[in-house]
Amino acid sequence: MNKEGNIRIAIQKSGRLSEDSIALFKECGIKLEMGKGRLKSESSNFQAEFLFLRDDDIPGYVEDGVADLGIVGENVLVESEKDVIVSKKLGFSKCRLSIAIPREDPFEGPADLDGKSIATSYPKILGQYLSENNIEAQIHEISGSVEIAPSIGLADAVCDIVSSGSTLLSNGLKEVQKIFKSEAVLIANNNLSDHKKALLDKILFRINAVQKAQD
Ligand code: ATP
Ligand code: ZN
Structure with missing residues (x-):
């Protein structure tokens, strides 16, 4: 386990959360260096x-x-079913999970998904949506390139992350149902020591100040 002293913060190494996560700590006056290939860095x-x-x-x-x-998208957090505290919504990396179907297929409402197969990397979030809406559909879990599933005959529909919709369009799909909204969140371990709670409070105080200044 992690020694008393530094609070340990996990951020995405490279991807759609990285730049804004690093920028957030910089704006909070917390210096961090990202060396090439380094997995750990002390402020x-x-x-x-x-x-x-x-x-x-x-x-x-x-x-x-x-x-x-840690900083992670709500989509990944909810899908993980891990037990952590959401300390703060951060307002960046906004996206949504949506169901999309081939452009030429008719769609009147969620009931049209009954009996269909849906490819996704988010089986838990999709499963929750389907059961809440009494839809009996088959979930095909795949880890990437979900949007090609209908064109190769793997599934009738997809459930995937959408931000602008251009990836869907270029794969001949149309968004028919938004099922989950996501943004980056700061998460915390459930059993932080008092020392680390105090450090978290300091960080939250600074994040709030940064967010106020941006309003
Ligand atoms: P990793 O290599 O760390 O596993 P990844 O490829 O799974 O990365 P990214 O594509 O970097 O993940 O996306 C990280 C998070 O950013 C997503 O889980 C989601 O919360 C958010 N996100 C994904 N796509 C977009 C988008 N187009 N616009 C804004 N935010 C997005
Ligand atoms: Zn990932």
Whole structure:
């Protein structure tokens, strides 16, 4: 486990959360250096160290206490079903999970998905939506390139991340149902020591100040 002293913060190594996560700490006056290929870095002016990880691993590391805090998309957090505290919504990396079907297929409403197969990397979030809406559809879990599934005959529909919709369009799909809204969140381990809670409070105070200044 992690020694008393530095609060350990897990952020995405490279991807759609990385730049804004790093910028957030910089704006909070917390220096962090990202060396090429480095997985860990200590701040020179705040009791914090950073771990650079794949986003999918962040909820588990925070639940286990390997990291005290982390920044991750709500989509990945909810899908992970890990037990952590959401300390703060961060307002960046906004996207949604939507169901999309081939452009030429008719769609009157969610009931049209009954009996269909849906390819997704988010089986838990999709499963929840389907059961809440009494839709009996088959979920095909695939880990990437979900949007080609209908054109290769793997599934009738997809459930995937959408931000602008251009990836769907270029794969001959149309968005028919939004099922989940997501943005980046700061998550925290459930059992932080008082020392680390105090560091978290300091960070939250600064994040709030940064967010107010941006309003
Ligand atoms: P990793 O290599 O760390 O596993 P990844 O390829 O799974 O990365 P990214 O594509 O970098 O993930 O996306 C990270 C998160 O950013 C997503 O889980 C989602 O919350 C958000 N996101 C995804 N696509 C977009 C988008 N087009 N616009 C804004 N935010 C997005
Ligand atoms: Zn990922």
